[in-house]
Amino acid sequence: MKLQGQVALVTGGSRGIGAAVCRALAADGAAVAINYRGSRGPAEELAAEIQAAGGRAIAVRGDVADPAAAEELVRRAVEDLGGIDILVNNAGVAHDGLVYTMAMDDWLHVMKVNFGGVFHCTKAVLPHFMSKGAGVIVNVSSVMGERGWIGESNYAASKGAVNAFTRCCAMESARFGVRVNAVLPGFAPTDLVAGLTEGATGRSIRKQIPLRDFGRVQQIADVVRFLCGPESSYMTGSLVNVDGGAMTALGLGRP
Template identity: 40%
Template sequence: MTPETERETEGTRVAVVTGGSRGIGAAICRRLTGDGLTVHLVYRDADDAAERVSKEIGAAGGLVFRHKADVSDEAQVRRLVDSVVEQDGGVHVLVNNAGVIDDRLLALTRTAQWERVLRTNLTAPFLMCRAVVPVMLEQSWGRVINISSNSVRQPGPGQTSYAASKGGLEALTRGLAAEVGHKGIRVNTVAPGAIRTDMTADLSARLGVSPEGAGWGLPEDISGLVAFLASDEADYIQGQTFTVDGGRLAMRPRGSKSGA
């Protein structure tokens, strides 16, 4: 755990962001610290990227702490949450952003590969929620924001495990919202479309599609909505999934016939 700036934290809301070292997670960390929250940036192995993001936030006057942890590991999750609560007294916002893509046709997917995707994309958010929700219940206030994907509704070939894991995450959102909504905790999902990140750049190269082309969004297109859902203004929003994909789901594909 590494502080990047010294600043009074009493009365400041505390956020935990998993997968916060790059892409969408890094943008969320920047936005939440810019809004005055203390952010605990959680990452698994991208040491240089996590340090770079933390220094950027510190230089901008934000307060961020880095935690290296595998959030699919139950013991590490418990140590992480205990550490944050011991330091800052609570957790007000949890953003479950950490995820992996391992695209391959179902017939060619080994059980270990399937389980890795589900453990990272679904079990890890379950573990984080289970550890953080009791803290939020004591506060009678909290925000859980899960990062899904529009691949749940429009999966491409080879995305069976990824789409299944993210579909489960959206179901987890609705189930948890029903359990804790009357206690002042709001649980919602943001489902990005094609966003330019390191992870999607690798995928684009394999698919032969340029991430610089039309139809691609930026991590900041997601972080703004996450910041809103983390705020008091979102108090009447519960158990919802918000797709942010530039209208891909709403617009008819080119070449489709009228009424098709």
């Protein structure tokens, strides 16, 4: 197992892509701190599942939009699991709406969680990585950060910020042996994008994807695990699309 002896903190790890990432990292030998904000039950069940399979895992509550909470997440991972080697910034929210009618709270909340969470957790973990001269950060962004879509201005802007931050952080951190990359999922059915992948809307969007299918959370998690492992040791500052070819097509940004 290529991640044996390493410790990973996965934000938003109780469900969807985050839960799949926790399973993938644990299966490859990593101990996992599963962060959640409100989904205590699923997070504890996932930790128990990993433990039953012979791995190590803990469930840790915390709101990544709060810098103090982000520092506490890192502290818990270090104290309870013996260190930290990998940070997967996955936590995210969506409040879709047209710019003309969007409430300011919807704009600010999405930015505080989706980008603020990445910033806070990265800042909290960097002293640990820099002191030992090694560490891996993988940000779960979105193809929306590189393209436009009707009703997604706040979400797309937050992910665009994550993409730019990934590049800059990679440049600053490389001299300390820290690698920073991002995974950009396309449409993968989760609670976050259920409205876009179901019914007639889902059928219409699926036809616009060159591979003619939505992604599976396991497929996203496999790429995250690759970026966490030794096979990607010469990669930093990369934005890796996992979208079935969706970004190769010129669409209208709507179903």
